Amino acid sequence: MNAFLTGVIFLIAFTATGKSIDCVSCSTTNGTDCSGDVTTCADDLTFCQTARTELKKDGVASNQVYKYCGGDEQSNSIYREESFTTFVQVEIQNCETDKCNEEPAQLTPRANTPNGVKCMHCFENYSEDCNSEETIECTGDMNKCLFMSGNICNNGELGVDDTAFNVCALRHCTNIASADLHPRYDEVDTGNIQKIEISEGIKDA
Known part of the structure; x- marks a missing residue:
């Protein structure tokens, strides 16, 4: 269920203008931090950036980290979503001094307290839509409902390598x-993603 979440890897483009900066460049698909060579960034990339994701599926956590030169149009951000079996957080952090992204990649702690919002909860493989009478109780800052469909699953499991x-x-x-x-x-x-919709949740009376 919710196998698409592996696809939430860092598909991000960066554009900006300004001074050159030296940044650590590295990545890992199985760890909470990485270290690598220092790269002098192109003049239009003015920040060092760290992107980290944590995916918890059925209680088992996996982490990915990318460090690179980035542009100032990409602001710091935290993305979270949750189903009954899976939680994912993607966090982008910027800094402006040489090698400032060599510090360990961090994740902002989440709040687990129910916030009074509920969303429809469903997953359908080989389908462009799903509907259910089942709901999930949202927590912390997750106070919206996500609907997503597209070529984001591999037989209901996490897509890897070049598998269709x-x-x-x-x-x-x-x-x-x-x-x-x-x-x-x-x-x-x-066209990889057919639809992403964000809607208001069902609030408790």
Whole structure:
């Protein structure tokens, strides 16, 4: 369920103008931090950036970290979403001094307290839509409902390597206010993602 979440890896483009800066460049797909060579960034990349994701599925956590040169149009951000079985957080952090991203990658702690918002909860593999009478109680800053469909699953499991993705659909809680804030929103233009919708939750009376 919710296998698409592996796809929430850092599909981000950076553009900006300004001074050169030296940044650590590295990545790991299985760890909470990475270290690597120092790179002198192009003149239009004015920040060092760290992108970290944590995915918890059925209580088992996996982490990915990317450090690189970035542009100032990409602001610090935290993306969260949660289903009954899976929680994912993607956090982007900027800094402005040489090698400032060599520090360990951090994740801002989440709040687990119910916030009074509920969302429809469903997942359908090989489908462009899903609906259910089942709801999930949202927590912390996740006070919106996410609907997403597209080529984001691989037989209901996490897609890896060059294996072809198949269409699936899901609904659950998220913390973003609009679809364009989703980490994979750019894939709507490529057709990989068919639809991302953010809606108000069902509030307790």
